[in-house]
Structures are given as C-alpha cells and as structure tokens.
Amino acid sequence: xxxxxxxxxxxxxxxxIAQLLVSLLIAIVSIIxxxxxxSNTLLYLSASFFLxxxxxSSQSIYQTNGSAFLQLxxxxxxxxxxxxxxxxxxxxxxxxxxxxxxxxSFALMLPSSFLIYTVIKSVSFFxxxxxxxxxxxxxxxxxxxAALIPSAGFLLLTFSTYTNLFLNTLxxxxxxxxxxxxxxxxxxxxxxxxxxxxxxxxxx
Numbered sequence: 001x002x003x004x005x006x007x008x009x010x011x012x013x014x015x016x017i018a019q020l021l022v023s024l025l026i027a028i029v030s031i032i033x034x035x036x037x038x039s040n041t042l043l044y045l046s047a048s049f050f051l052x053x054x055x056x057s058s059q060s061i062y063q064t065n066g067s068a069f070l071q072l073x074x075x076x077x078x079x080x081x082x083x084x085x086x087x088x089x090x091x092x093x094x095x096x097x098x099x100x101x102x103x104x105s106f107a108l109m110l111p112s113s114f115l116i117y118t119v120i121k122s123v124s125f126f127x128x129x130x131x132x133x134x135x136x137x138x139x140x141x142x143x144x145x146a147a148l149i150p151s152a153g154f155l156l157l158t159f160s161t162y163t164n165l166f167l168n169t170l171x172x173x174x175x176x177x178x179x180x181x182x183x184x185x186x187x188x189x190x191x192x193x194x195x196x197x198x199x200x201x202x203x204x
Contacts, residue, residue, distance in 0.1 A: 008170055009063065015178045016060030022185040023053040026192060033196040044088035045192075051081030063170070075120040082127040089134045121165055128158040149191050156184030 030046035033039065058074030061067070132154035139147035160181035167174045 005170065008172060008175055012170060012175050012178060013060060013063055015175065015182055016056060016063060019056045019178070019182050019185055020053055020060065022182065022189050023049045023056055026185065026189045027053060029189070029193050029196050033192075036196075041088055044084055048081040048085040048088070051077050051084065055079075055081065072117055072120070075117055075124070079120050079124045079127070082124050082131070086127045086130050089131050118165060121161060125158065125161045125165065128154060128161055132158050146191065150188055153184045153187035156180050156187065160184065 027046045027049035030042045030049065034042040034046060055074040055076070055078030058070045058077060062070040062074060132151060135147060135154055136151045138144065139151055160177045163177050164174070167177065
C-alpha cells in the first residue's frame with residue numbers, strides 16, 4: 001500500500017511539473033506574440049498563464065510537504081489567472097451567452113463545503129465554465145473549426161477543476177484528473193505556439 005502511494009505521489013509530481021512547463025510555455029509564447037503584434041489578448045493570456053504557472057508550482061510543492069498555505073496560495077493564483085482569462089474573453093469573444101443562468105444550473109452540483117480552498121476552486125470552475133461556453137458558442141456561431149481546439153482544452157480544464165472539488169487526497173482518480181488538466185494545457189498550447197511561430201516566420 002505504501003509503495004502504491006509512493007508511486008502515485010511520484011506520478012502526480014511529474015504531472016504537476018509537466019503542467020508547470022506547459023503553462024509557462026503558453027505564457028512565454030504569448031508575451032513573445034504580444035511584443036510582435038501588440039495584441040492585448042496575448043498580453044492577457046500571458047499574465048493569466050504566468051499566474052496559473054505560479055499556482056501549479058505552489059500546489060506541486062504542496063504535494064511534497066503538505067503545506068496548507070501553499071495549497072491555498074496556489075488555488076488563489078490559479079483563480080486569478082482564470083479571472084484575467086475570463087476578462088479577456090469578455091472583450092474579445094463577446095458572445096451572447098447568459099453566463100449567470102448557466103452558472104446557476106451547476107450551482108447545486110457543488111459540494112456542500114465552506115472551506116476557503118473549496119470556495120476558491122469553485123470560483124475557478126465557474127470562470128472556466130464561462131470561458132469554455134464563450135469559446136464554444138463563438139466557434140458554433142462563426143463556424144470556426146479553429147476555435148473548437150481551445151474549446152476542447154477549456155472543457156478539459158473545466159472538468160478537471162470541477163472534479164477536483166470532490167477529491168482532497170492523493171488517489172489514482174486524482175492523478176487521472178491532473179493528467180486531464182495537463183492535456184487541456186497542451187491543447188491550448190499547440191495552436192497558440194503554431195500561430196505565433198508562423199506569424200513570426202512570415203514577418204521575418
């Protein structure tokens with residue numbers, strides 16, 4: 001049993017490190033894109049994923065020493081990152097979705113806990129739900145296949161954040177959820193990196 005827990009802890013740490021690297025990649029590529037094109041969207045994206053990377057790194061350290069402060073700080077940093085991302089979507093996507101009613105439909109699904117950490121993660125869930133819905137509706141209304149890719153990434157992040165609300169201990173299911181989150185980051189990173197590199201190549 002101890003060996004299994006140790007293996008799960010190792011895998012979980014590797015996944016957290018991978019999440020950190022991918023989120024930093026998104027932030028760095030975004031800031032490179034911003035310096036080239038002066039796009040406020042890329043600036044918001046960079047700030048967002050720097051905060052997310054900070055949150056992921058804090059929570060990965062939490063996995064090793066169990067510091068409640070680091071867990072809470074990581075959750076706050078990630079939520080701040082998702083908040084900036086949501087604000088960016090308000091000004092760039094501008095779909096007609098009624099997010100308050102959409103969020104309300106999920107409110108009864110949240111666990112009945114008033115812990116600060118759970119509340120903060122719940123805010124992250126609603127922010128990601130908003131971002132996913134905005135992106136998906138934009139893709140459908142504009143028949144944009146390219147927008148379906150980030151929609152899939154945000155869907156995985158939303159799913160992993162919501163499911164994480166119910167899991168407080170290191171289990172195999174928790175590791176799978178963190179892997180789903182990592183896949184979400186990768187899906188978001190791929191088209192962004194290709195876009196910035198292609199535009200940079202054309203510009204040169």
